[in-house]
Amino acid sequence: MVDVLTEIKILCSADKVSEYAANPDNAPDWYVNIHSAEWQTQKPLAIGSRIAFKAQFLGRHLAYVYEIAEFRQGQKMLMRTADGPFPMETTYTWEAIDDNMTHMTLRNKGNPKGFSKAFAPFMSMMMKRANMKDLRKLKSIFEKNV
Template identity: 75%
Template sequence: MVNVMTEIIIRSPLDKVSEYAANPDNAPEWYVNIKSAEWQTGKPLTIGSHIAFNAQFLGRQLAYVYEVVEFIQGQKLVMKTADGPFPMETTYTWEAYDENFTRMTLRNKGNPTGFSKIFSPFMSPIMRRANKKDLKKIKEILEKNKTNDRTKM
């Protein structure tokens, strides 16, 4: 069983962080391994939405579909693989640290099967490193956008 949780504090208001992170169209920008995201159901994001992702992980191309199973705007998003090589649940949570800072957590849990089962003893540390990179990237993007917003005033 893989169960990895990482978190970061982002200097941006909760609504901006959660709106950006919860939008699958933004995933290729801040997820290191995700190459594309394609809606299989209509927008906006809601319980039951299906999004197809193409990723590269451990040197392999992965294609999988996530289904949104829980969504509380500005608080929590839970997605589970509806189709794919690695049964996985991904959870985002957002919490206002204060009016200008947001704590974002990213949690992945699942049971590797098939090819990925070979790597299961190494999967948690690999995923933790990837998640930390992803959270650093979203922090960089959102904090840069915040700086750009201030310079436009």
């Protein structure tokens, strides 16, 4: 089992941070390893929306489809994929600390299958590192002029 939780405080309103981070079109801009996001369903984002991502992680090219399982504007988004060697669930949460400060969490949870299972502890460590880079990049997008 892999269960990685990362969090950060961003000097910007929760509404703005969540609107940007929940939009799959922005994922390649703040996720270090995601190269593209392609909608397979109509916009706007809603429960049941499906987005195909292409990424690279640990030197491997990955293609997977996430489906939005839960979406509460400005509060929480949960995406799931069941395809590939590593079914994954990704959850974002946003909490307003005040009018101009957001606490954001990014959690990846999944059960690797087959060969990947033996590498779960290593994958957890590498995912934590990658997720922290992603959250720092997101933070820099909002705080670049602060």
